Amino acid sequence: MICVVGGGAFGTALAMSYARQAPAVLWVRDGDAAAAMRQTRSKHRYLPETTLPDALHVTTDVGALSTCDTVLLCVPTQSLRVLLADVKADVIAGKLLVACCKGAELKTGLLPTEIIQACVPDAATAVLTGPSFASDIARHLPTALCLAVHESQSGLRLQHRLALPMIRIYRTGDVIGAQLGGALKNVVAIACGAAIGAGLGESARAALMTRGFAEMASLARARGARFETLTGLSGLGDLVLTCGSGQSRNFRLGLSLGRGQTFDPTETVEGAATAQALSTDRSLSDTDLPIVRSVADMVSGQLQVAEAIDRLLSRPLKEE
Numbered sequence: 643m644i645c646v647v648g649g650g651a652f653g654t655a656l657a658m659s660y661a662r663q664a665p666a667v668l669w670v671r672d673g674d675a676a677a678a679m680r681q682t683r684s685k686h687r688y689l690p691e692t693t694l695p696d697a698l699h700v701t702t703d704v705g706a707l708s709t710c711d712t713v714l715l716c717v718p719t720q721s722l723r724v725l726l727a728d729v730k731a732d733v734i735a736g737k738l739l740v741a742c743c744k745g746a747e748l749k750t751g752l753l754p755t756e757i758i759q760a761c762v763p764d765a766a767t768a769v770l771t772g773p774s775f776a777s778d779i780a781r782h783l784p785t786a787l788c789l790a791v792h793e794s795q796s797g798l799r800l801q802h803r804l805a806l807p808m809i810r811i812y813r814t815g816d817v818i819g820a821q822l823g824g825a826l827k828n829v830v831a832i833a834c835g836a837a838i839g840a841g842l843g844e845s846a847r848a849a850l851m852t853r854g855f856a857e858m859a860s861l862a863r864a865r866g867a868r869f870e871t872l873t874g875l876s877g878l879g880d881l882v883l884t885c886g887s888g889q890s891r892n893f894r895l896g897l898s899l900g901r902g903q904t905f906d907p908t909e910t911v912e913g914a915a916t917a918q919a920l921s922t923d924r925s926l927s928d929t930d931l932p933i934v935r936s937v938a939d940m941v942s943g944q945l946q947v948a949e950a951i952d953r954l955l956s957r958p959l960k961e962e
Contacts, residue, residue, distance in 0.1 A: 644664075645668075647669045649671070650717070652742065653717070654686055670700060671725075713739050718910045719745035722757050740768045740804075744827075744916075751923045755821065769824075772785075772812075772876050773875060774787060775890075784810070788879075789811050789813050790876070797815065814871055818865055819868050819877075822865060826877075827880045828912050829933070832893070839901040854881065860930055861934075892911055917935075936953055
């Protein structure tokens with residue numbers, strides 16, 4: 643049985659998709675939220691126009707995870723370590739833990755699978771990532787995702803396990819590259835939102851997306867990932883989706899920065915923490931990441947959008 647951990651929009655949407663095919667479990671930390679979902683089976687706070695399938699069991703009981711062999715972790719990267727501690731390692735020890743979160747941990751710079759390995763050393767890990775809005779998945783619209791697993795046979799079995807009629811799964815062995823693509827595209831989306839919010843136009847957005855992709859490639863080389871991974875769903879695909887739509891919380895944060903408006907602090911914006919984590923990572927001090935560092939300074943309040951624009955435009959001319 644598949645279990646999804648996390649009652650946010652993406653976790654709920656995935657759980658709904660699997661429950662359309664077979665019984666599935668959705669573990670939710672918030673007891674009131676879980677009770678409301680069980681009672682109404684609809685009007686989810688993030689997905690108000692959807693109805694939960696009857697085969698989806700919503701629970702706050704950690705013990706329910708022991709019945710599942712595959713656990714999809716759909717919580718923000720910044721909450722992952724705390725979640726794994728709360729769940730207790732003995733409940734999920736030896737299970738296959740699939741990270742469905744994107745970003746780098748603020749204090750350590752670790753990627754989701756690295757956090758899992760540090761907290762639950764004997765668990766098998768994988769990554770499910772790519773261009774996907776929760777509302778599209780919940781509405782049963784076609785989506786393509788990238789599954790990253792180190793070992794090819796395990797990856798092949800999991801690929802068939804997670805594939806659904808409306809969710810096509812592509813497989814890669816580049817676990818680090820798949821996670822870097824998902825992490826960096828959020829940072830670039832903040833930059834693109836800031837450009838649009840400041841009235842810089844579509845040409846500026848295109849330039850930031852292109853140069854942002856170059857930074858993704860630089861980071862991939864620095865971390866030993868494969869460049870071709872970033873040309874796929876987990877990199878370029880997710881970059882295009884996130885930088886071009888107001889559905890993206892990262893893009894909306896940038897839009898607010900560009901307009902000089904406040905942004906809802908309760909909204910999870912993974913790109914903000916990721917930019918700050920990467921900009922202070924000493925192992926990346928020799929890696930050229932001007933957009934990442936500018937976004938980190940903007941979200942921390944050290945740099946205004948106009949100053950960030952001047953910083954980027956005044957960089958020395960170079961070959962592409």
